[in-house]
Amino acid sequence: MPCWYYEKKELRNTPSIQDGIDYETECRYRKEGARFIIDTGTKMDLGYNTMATGVVYFHRFYMFHSFKNFPRYVTACCCLFLAGKVEETPKKCKDIIKTAKTLLSDQKFLTFGEDPKEEVMTLERILLQTIKFDLQVEHPYSYLLKYAKCLKGDKNKLQKMVQMAWTFVNDSLCTTLSLQWEPEIIAVALMYLAGKLSKFEVVDWNGRLPKHLRWWDMFVEDVTMDLLEDICHQVLDLYSQANNAKAPDSPPLVSTHEGNREWATIPTANDVAASAPATPNKISKIEVTSSTVNGSSNADATDGSKPVEIPAHFPPYPATFTPSSTAYPPVFPPTNISVPPPSVTTINHIVSAMHPFNSSGAIRPSAPALAPPTFQPFPYPAATTYFQPGNPAPPSTTQRAYYPP
Amino acid sequence: MNTKEKEKYIEEFDFPHCDESTKYEKVAKIGQGTFGEVFKAKEKNSNKKFVAMKKVLMDNEKEGFPITALREIKILQLLKHENVVNLIEICRTRAAQYNRYRSTFYLVFDFCEHDLAGLLSNVNVKFSLGEIKKVMQQLLNGLYYIHSNKILHRDMKAANVLITKNGILKLADFGLARAFSANKNGQVNRYTNRVVTLWYRPPELLLGDRNYGPPVDLWGAGCIMAEMWTRSPIMQGNTEQQQLTLISQLCGSVTTEVWPGVENLELFNKMELPKGQKRKVKERLKPYVKDPFACDLLDKLLILDPSKRYDSDSALNHDFFWTDPMPCDLSKMLAQHTQSMFEYLAPPRRPGHMRHPHHPVPGGPAKPSSSMADSGYQDRVF
Numbered sequence: 001m002p003c004w005y006y007e008k009k010e011l012r013n014t015p016s017i018q019d020g021i022d023y024e025t026e027c028r029y030r031k032e033g034a035r036f037i038i039d040t041g042t043k044m045d046l047g048y049n050t051m052a053t054g055v056v057y058f059h060r061f062y063m064f065h066s067f068k069n070f071p072r073y074v075t076a077c078c079c080l081f082l083a084g085k086v087e088e089t090p091k092k093c094k095d096i097i098k099t100a101k102t103l104l105s106d107q108k109f110l111t112f113g114e115d116p117k118e119e120v121m122t123l124e125r126i127l128l129q130t131i132k133f134d135l136q137v138e139h140p141y142s143y144l145l146k147y148a149k150c151l152k153g154d155k156n157k158l159q160k161m162v163q164m165a166w167t168f169v170n171d172s173l174c175t176t177l178s179l180q181w182e183p184e185i186i187a188v189a190l191m192y193l194a195g196k197l198s199k200f201e202v203v204d205w206n207g208r209l210p211k212h213l214r215w216w217d218m219f220v221e222d223v224t225m226d227l228l229e230d231i232c233h234q235v236l237d238l239y240s241q242a243n244n245a246k247a248p249d250s251p252p253l254v255s256t257h258e259g260n261r262e263w264a265t266i267p268t269a270n271d272v273a274a275s276a277p278a279t280p281n282k283i284s285k286i287e288v289t290s291s292t293v294n295g296s297s298n299a300d301a302t303d304g305s306k307p308v309e310i311p312a313h314f315p316p317y318p319a320t321f322t323p324s325s326t327a328y329p330p331v332f333p334p335t336n337i338s339v340p341p342p343s344v345t346t347i348n349h350i351v352s353a354m355h356p357f358n359s360s361g362a363i364r365p366s367a368p369a370l371a372p373p374t375f376q377p378f379p380y381p382a383a384t385t386y387f388q389p390g391n392p393a394p395p396s397t398t399q400r401a402y403y404p405p
Numbered sequence: 406m407n408t409k410e411k412e413k414y415i416e417e418f419d420f421p422h423c424d425e426s427t428k429y430e431k432v433a434k435i436g437q438g439t440f441g442e443v444f445k446a447k448e449k450n451s452n453k454k455f456v457a458m459k460k461v462l463m464d465n466e467k468e469g470f471p472i473t474a475l476r477e478i479k480i481l482q483l484l485k486h487e488n489v490v491n492l493i494e495i496c497r498t499r500a501a502q503y504n505r506y507r508s509t510f511y512l513v514f515d516f517c518e519h520d521l522a523g524l525l526s527n528v529n530v531k532f533s534l535g536e537i538k539k540v541m542q543q544l545l546n547g548l549y550y551i552h553s554n555k556i557l558h559r560d561m562k563a564a565n566v567l568i569t570k571n572g573i574l575k576l577a578d579f580g581l582a583r584a585f586s587a588n589k590n591g592q593v594n595r596y597t598n599r600v601v602t603l604w605y606r607p608p609e610l611l612l613g614d615r616n617y618g619p620p621v622d623l624w625g626a627g628c629i630m631a632e633m634w635t636r637s638p639i640m641q642g643n644t645e646q647q648q649l650t651l652i653s654q655l656c657g658s659v660t661t662e663v664w665p666g667v668e669n670l671e672l673f674n675k676m677e678l679p680k681g682q683k684r685k686v687k688e689r690l691k692p693y694v695k696d697p698f699a700c701d702l703l704d705k706l707l708i709l710d711p712s713k714r715y716d717s718d719s720a721l722n723h724d725f726f727w728t729d730p731m732p733c734d735l736s737k738m739l740a741q742h743t744q745s746m747f748e749y750l751a752p753p754r755r756p757g758h759m760r761h762p763h764h765p766v767p768g769g770p771a772k773p774s775s776s777m778a779d780s781g782y783q784d785r786v787f
């Protein structure tokens with residue numbers, strides 16, 4: 001399998017950057033694409049694993065292609081479409097497109113061309129080749145829950161910490177962290193961050209050995225504080241990015257500098273709570289800011305400074321093409337991701353959906369979503385003849401010619 | 406990019422992770438898998454290595470790349486074992502105008518010279534007892550491995566058991582395979598019931614069970630084992646009902662005494678279950694099998710109640726594999742045969758013999774009475 005992890009300097013030399021897009025703009029495109037996958041997936045009741053898989057495909061895709069050549073929202077739909085099948089929560093292509101249309105401005109939807117479905121279908125083959133059919137992707141969520149189970153301490157505080165870490169993982173999808181670090185390390189770092197912000201200090205844990213200085217030494221090796229802080233700042237920068245009008249330098253390039261940052265400068269949950277609505281809304285301050293920026297067409301690579309140009313499209317299927325009547329079976333029961341987050345998560349998260357817990361709240365996997373991906377029964381075409389009409393009729397006598405009755 | 410530029414871009418983009426299928430040269434068509442044709446091909450470079458290429462049929466896919474093919478790829482990428490067919494890579498044809506800028510994909514496997522159905526249909530191929538043991542031992546090792554990885558094969562049959570010229574057995578065609586999980590918090594699995602080629606289909610599936618597990622593959626292993634001596638599938642029913650009747654005639658009546666809980670299966674009251682049948686697995690197989698350990702193991706694999714049926718671990722510990730003659734290498738015997746033997750290429754065993762285990766119920770509407778795995782076989786000409 002190819003290596004899907006990159007150095008920071010490689011992330012500053014992507015096909016898009018070589019194509020003349022600046023680094024900050026690429027980061028924004030990635031964030032918008034990831035965001036859009038999550039919004040579309042949430043609206044379609046898809047589980048967090050499906051959405052996260054789609055986002056990882058999206059990030060990997062743009063390590064080989066430029067945002068100028070492939071408009072991000074079409075790619076995003078394609079990634080979600082493929083992830084749905086891979087995670088056994090298939091959605092029809094036309095339904096994804098329909099949902100996408102409700103979330104995009106007319107102008108952005110123009111990038112889907114005259115036949116959006118054909119556009120996505122053709123792109124799917126390019127996507128599969130680009131990601132080398134490396135379909136199975138792991139996410140920090142499962143590690144987060146696994147690690148949390150080992151931690152000792154106040155159950156209530158622990159749960160709040162995990163809830164917060166969970167939303168950080170959601171938000172981390174908008175960064176290129178999945179292209180830099182294994183999900184285990186991201187889980188550790190964002191639990192560390194959530195622990196700091198929710199004032200949950202881990203002093204003891206199950207399975208502790210004398211050589212373990214920190215709880216995560218049980219699960220990951222050689223993770224320095226510099227690295228953890230760098231990962232945390234890449235996520236936190238999302239919030240400052242959204243709050244500041246000007247583009248910040250994110251993700252941070254030099255980790256030594258990051259290590260010197262004071263934790264005190266990071267807004268704590270309480271600080272944020274004071275300046276944010278008490279109940280987090282779907283549309284937070286951050287989102288309003290960023291969507292205003294997104295709305296301006298001259299910032300779009302595909303549009304450039306020229307008037308909107310309707311992009312290229314693929315020839316449609318020939319008229320002789322007869323679609324089969326096969327329909328996907330009902331999807332896997334949706335996970336309970338629409339539960340409003342507990343009040344601890346009043347930080348302006350980029351991604352407000354996808355929650356780990358049911359409202360009841362004990363730390364446990366939220367039912368089916370955390371189980372290993374369950375396969376769907378094969379959808380049998382309703383009116384398919386499996387055998388050619390010309391087949392010889394079966395002999396009416398017993399078949400066991402080689403075996404005595 | 407405008408259309409022209411985009412087409413050119415796709416045509417010229419050199420996907421670093423996905424080679425072109427032109428690196429192989431097709432030699433012959435050797436079969437028809439779950440979702441496409443299978444070819445024997447030769448690597449064009451200096452290796453000259455033979456491979457099997459399975460084409461992914463996508464022409465009629467309304468929903469893009471088939472979910473069944475994605476499953477098979479995921480499962481094959483997970484399973485790496487000597488007794489499981491090895492997926493080398495996935496290749497593509499170059500997108501160009503002639504294919505409307507849509508690549509075709511091929512799964513590329515290590516080539517295996519024979520399949521078990523092809524070998525068994527050739528009277529010149531003779532297996533000694535030690536060689537049969539080796540075949541079964543490898544088959545059960547493969548099953549043990551895939552079941553440990555929480556994968557069900559769901560299409561065990563002689564044609565899906567490949568054997569290399571060196572005598573290494575490989576389980577193949579994971580087009581129907583799926584992951585399974587133990588029932589948690591009382592949740593019952595609802596897997597599709599329409600799997601496994603009829604002649605190898607276990608009684609629980611015929612009775613509508615949707616919460617099945619590894620025992621479905623062990624039943625198939627039992628059928629294949631018997632076939633090592635009978636040289637032909639032992640229960641060749643034409644319909645689900647007939648298959649169940651044949652099973653009852655061999656394994657005894659399906660009753661709540663021998664199989665507690667069977668009454669809860671969906672079709673228990675809908676299918677006609679022959680009454681008063683005695684179990685005669687050993688008695689009827691003895692004329693062929695002779696070896697008492699072999700008969701005993703067959704008796705343990707062909708147990709009606711899936712919870713009592715031997716699993717691959719118990720089967721591998723059976724005296725059959727640990728008594729003389731011990732399992733022995735197949736390569737010497739296979740070296741006497743220079744031709745590849747595949748069921749797909751084999752001549753019919755007798756004129757008019759309908760080898761296909763499935764067809765529509767006579768007089769009934771044309772409905773798929775089979776596992777979808779066989780849909781590909783419809784165009785066979787004998």
